[in-house]
Amino acid sequence: MTRWIRLFAVALLAVPMSARAQGGLAQDPIVAYRVEVMKSLGTQAAALGAIMQKKVPFDQNIALHAEAISLGAREALKAFEPKQPGGASRPELWDHWADVSARFKALDAAAADIAKQAKAGPVDPKTLLAALTCKSCHDLYRIR
Numbered sequence: 001m002t003r004w005i006r007l008f009a010v011a012l013l014a015v016p017m018s019a020r021a022q023g024g025l026a027q028d029p030i031v032a033y034r035v036e037v038m039k040s041l042g043t044q045a046a047a048l049g050a051i052m053q054k055k056v057p058f059d060q061n062i063a064l065h066a067e068a069i070s071l072g073a074r075e076a077l078k079a080f081e082p083k084q085p086g087g088a089s090r091p092e093l094w095d096h097w098a099d100v101s102a103r104f105k106a107l108d109a110a111a112a113d114i115a116k117q118a119k120a121g122p123v124d125p126k127t128l129l130a131a132l133t134c135k136s137c138h139d140l141y142r143i144r
């Protein structure tokens with residue numbers, strides 16, 4: 001087996017393993033999918049955070065991470081649409097769907113705006129933090 005094929009196999013294996021880590025093999029695929037989408041938001045936000053905190057010198061990637069968050073918010077909107085309780089979602093999330101969808105749309109728009117700003121010049125960390133409304137939604141609709 002060449003090195004490339006081995007790497008590819010490892011990459012494929014990583015998918016079911018991360019889903020398994022989230023709550024067992026029997027987890028519903030709809031729930032597992034939305035967890036993957038949310039994890040990708042977490043990854044992009046963490047990478048962006050490392051840049052904003054000047055831990056790494058990748059300022060030119062700020063716009064890309066912000067775009068990824070914008071896309072992820074759109075993916076999340078779709079991923080949460082089916083009323084499929086489970087994971088760390090509070091079941092009442094779907095009773096407040098208008099609010100939840102408005103929050104994902106606001107995150108999409110705010111992140112897209114950050115991407116635009118980043119292409120034009122430096123981004124104020126405060127503006128960025130204000131755009132990332134992750135915690136306020138988690139406080140309302142996430143169990144842990």
Ligand code: HEC
Binds near residue numbers: 034035103135143
């Ligand atoms: C509109 C509400 C909402 C917004 C906005 C939101 N989240 Fe979430 N997030 C949730 C909910 C609900 C869950 C639980 C999903 C589940 O397990 O069913 C979650 C789960 C997560 C998880 C856990 C995934 C795992 O490993 O189980 C991460 C990480 C995460 N969100 C990151 C983010 C980040 C970063 C942002 C902002 C850029 C964000 N979220 C914005 C509602 C939201």
